[in-house]
Amino acid sequence: MFETAELGHKIARDEYEREEPKFREELLRAQYALKESAERAVVVVVSGMDGAGRGETVNMLNAWMDPRLIQTHGFGEPSDEEAERPPLYRYWKALPPKGKIGVMFGGWYLDAFENRVSGATKNAAFERQLERIVRLEQMLVSEGVLVLKFWLHLSKEKQKKLFQALEKDPSTRWRVTTENWKRFDEYDRRRLMAEQMLRYTSIAEAPWSLIEGDDARYRNLTVATVLLRELRKHLGEKGPSLRKTEAPPLAPPIDGLKVLDGLDLSKKLCKEEYEEELEKWQGRLNLAMRKSHFKRRNAVVVVFEGNDAAGKGGSIRRVTAALDARQFAIVPVAAPSEEERAQPYLWRFFRCLPRRGQMTIFDRSWYGRVLVERVEGLCPEDAWMRAYNEINDFEEQLVEARVVVVKLWLAISQEEQLARFNDREHVDFKRFKIGEEDYRNRAKWQSYAEAVNDMVERTSTDICPWTLVEANDKHFARIKVLRTIVEAIENRA
């Protein structure tokens, strides 16, 4: 694979000097067009061998283009806040908004590659991580992000010569460290692992560009050529239409029976039972969240979804009443903000993941995409179709990062909902909670029921199952909510 990048490519100085200003002007022009349309973000991953000019390439991109529209990120050791989240969290944080170019030194390949080279991960885990990266990139591309990946290569012989030359000159000696020589000793292993990685992750949506790094002029012009070509190809295209996902068709239940139909909504608890149970489960929740070995290693995410007026708010208050206010955060999910709209849709959820010992309660969640956005036609079909897999991926990452994930659907009947709406109209301080929209949504009861059915079918996984909560009786619902959360935490502990 690397043979083509060991041929000794070179560009003559006079040719370079002729070409460079043209590229600079064209790249600037493309960059401003990118900014103007604000339809796409661009991620440039710069990776490769030591001495192959990775740093120089990043600097070149900043020098040739308008650096105000470029965000550059290097990744050292994760900070303590980052280390407590899933490994991809810090790369999500670094994603550029629409209209900008994000240049990532090493990018999300960094950890996977270095851990494999050092032997910290075996091949199976390595492939799993690469698979996850592939899915991340496919998701980004689907969301209209242009993903460009450059691998700068240098042959073993040339690397050795370079290090020796640098060491000879007192003014450049500092640039060669013992780390560099250590990595030189590992050269063959690195080359092998890199080949595997590049092959595995050179997907149609985001192929690697393999570039010989020895000659700076050749390297610069090649990077500029690829970047300019890809920018031009995609400029003006509407972001999310780049990649049409062939979503597997959903098989509607032909007998019309949906998962919610199986619920016995008449389940009830009387006041006395409720108060006794409430005390008991709140106590157990408090205890479970305070256990020091749980707190040190785990976090909790609770997702509340359900029909309008199903009692999400009241249930959430029964949960938080059992907790110390410093232990939890509630994220009410409404329409995304301007900054959030400039990012892939999962970005806003990544940014509020809990640290260890914390519980984040999502009052509505990332499932909005396959519920309200699907039913109301707020996003194209292929976008919500692929969301099922993206969500499963996302939750898998949470579970691997030792987050307990609890997903609750609070279900009420149409009659009960109407009764509650009427009640809200007549209680003064509840009137805030009811609007025309709520009545409009009722008209789509069947569509929502189908969406819920598909959601449960596709995202109720072994590691992150849905719990359907019969919520016509508020007492019963609140206790079931509490019990589900407590048992999930206790099972982990």
Added chain:
Amino acid sequence: MFETAELGHKIARDEYEREEPKFREELLRAQYALKESAERAVVVVVSGMDGAGRGETVNMLNAWMDPRLIQTHGFGEPSDEEAERPPLYRYWKALPPKGKIGVMFGGWYLDAFENRVSGATKNAAFERQLERIVRLEQMLVSEGVLVLKFWLHLSKEKQKKLFQALEKDPSTRWRVTTENWKRFDEYDRRRLMAEQMLRYTSIAEAPWSLIEGDDARYRNLTVATVLLRELRKHLGEKGPSLRKTEAPPLAPPIDGLKVLDGLDLSKKLCKEEYEEELEKWQGRLNLAMRKSHFKRRNAVVVVFEGNDAAGKGGSIRRVTAALDARQFAIVPVAAPSEEERAQPYLWRFFRCLPRRGQMTIFDRSWYGRVLVERVEGLCPEDAWMRAYNEINDFEEQLVEARVVVVKLWLAISQEEQLARFNDREHVDFKRFKIGEEDYRNRAKWQSYAEAVNDMVERTSTDICPWTLVEANDKHFARIKVLRTIVEAIENRA
């Protein structure tokens, strides 16, 4: 001072049970009205003695109101990312947006108080920190934030009895730690320091409420009473008009001579000199930023302001060309985003302060408030008037956190500006950079000159001076920019 909070206040159970539901309903109502108007944020600081019910109060607020509209923050040790910024950085990060209530456990008093009690800071430093807190709170109030501060008190005797009672019962024994007893031993000192702190920071805009913490019913109802009264008083009021600052009138220079008039805009460098100097200063900049003892302890902030078309972008590129792309970030400052508009105006700058070893370049900056916002009438006069002091405070905090702050004003003449605008019209890829607005701004040349004059007069401080850059000649300007930055860094190193 604490005598009134040692009287043994009590509320009978039946009275409490009668009052509680009323308060809950009224607080909810006020909370929704707060959300609806989205004019104000509310900060509630809960502080006080051990065992006086601080945690319980925070939990009560979350239980009585809608916790989805409350953000609760406890503050432990700063994370490594926080420790590299000014001490108030993490409190800024925790500010609630308009429409929400932020409950802060200890809040910004935490560090100042604990350091004083432990003796880590002497009295002079303590008073300085309190002074800074006062200015922060005044600024918040001016920006329409409602700041409520509760000090929950417990007499020494009652604290002792409480700890002993808790220790006796096996089920509550875990709640009393050796830390608690240590703080009990320091009780008298803590009381003294707290008295000084409360006296010093009980300002008219944000007074402390001193509440006896022994009786939970009394405590809850008192906190609720104060909170409800203040919410009601300020609901519906437009945020920023709360506090009228009496800004000291500016004394316009009666001879009409302004600071920019003193500049010799004919200063020039020929191409050869320029290229030689460019090489020299870029080399020195690179070296200065790489020095390891500088990198470990310091960061750099560079502010670029100047007339339109004064060459900010070109100058910035000459600076960044000398740096490794991982060392700097450029923050182009345009109109604030939605999330930024929901916060005090300095918030957006706090969030992009550099970590150690990093340089953040602001392409326009917080000075927008006293330049474009003043001249275009985008904010009321008292807001930009008080901004001078707020900015000086902000920069002082940066300098204390070992940030090198360089502020550059690039000045060109009216004739030169017109020539550059015409040039931009005629070069294809520069056309992005010129719009009607640019011509409109020209009409206000005199107003801008006055604003710049006042800005320099009021914010060119000893620790953060302005450098005026004669920029009719781009060569001269770029070298002066580089030299100014390099010398500032070298002086620190």
